Amino acid sequence: MNIRQLSVLENPPMELLLTADPSRQIVEEYLKRGYGYVAEMKNQGIGVYVLLPTRPQTIEIVNLAVDELYRGKEIGRKLLQHAGSVAQTLRYRTLDIGTGNSSIGQLALYQKYGFRIVGVDRNFFLRHDEENIIENGIRCTDMIRLSQDI
């Protein structure tokens, strides 16, 4: 598997990007403001993430997604580690990520690889008109924000 930066001249793997954030407008905005990366196997995009500068010295992983057929094979972990080393190379000091309160697997994955919970944005998903997400039998209402020093 190879991970490379997406060029502004190519079509991004939109379907994959939209599995992590349902709004095409927001995904396009992230790609414009951030750095997109794609994981490929035999020239096929199987994973993506975008690194988005947010505050001074701080960058956030957004739109992390792995193709359904390839999940559970440590590609998500490799993308997180790749994002950490890109952020370090770019001289950022803090790496952020966020996920829904109902995303149990993602919360496990992020904490396993060094992220600590730093805050809860209560009612985030209700404010953003995403009122009907149910995962693991839990209604997704709040954004859990996690962070690590790099």
Ligand SMILES: CC(C)(COP(=O)(O)OP(=O)(O)OC[C@H]1O[C@@H](n2cnc3c(N)ncnc32)[C@H](O)[C@@H]1OP(=O)(O)O)[C@@H](O)C(=O)NCCC(=O)NCCS
């Ligand atoms: C989140 C996502 C990127 C993870 O990618 P992945 O390649 O499947 O992840 P990995 O195989 O590297 O890691 C899986 C790890 O997640 C954790 N995990 C996943 N589901 C879990 C669960 N229900 N309970 C506990 N741990 C879980 C485990 O720690 C597992 O590690 P292990 O192999 O030691 O058990 C992928 O599931 C995905 O694309 N989901 C849809 C989009 C999405 O939700 N993106 C994130 C938005 S915040």
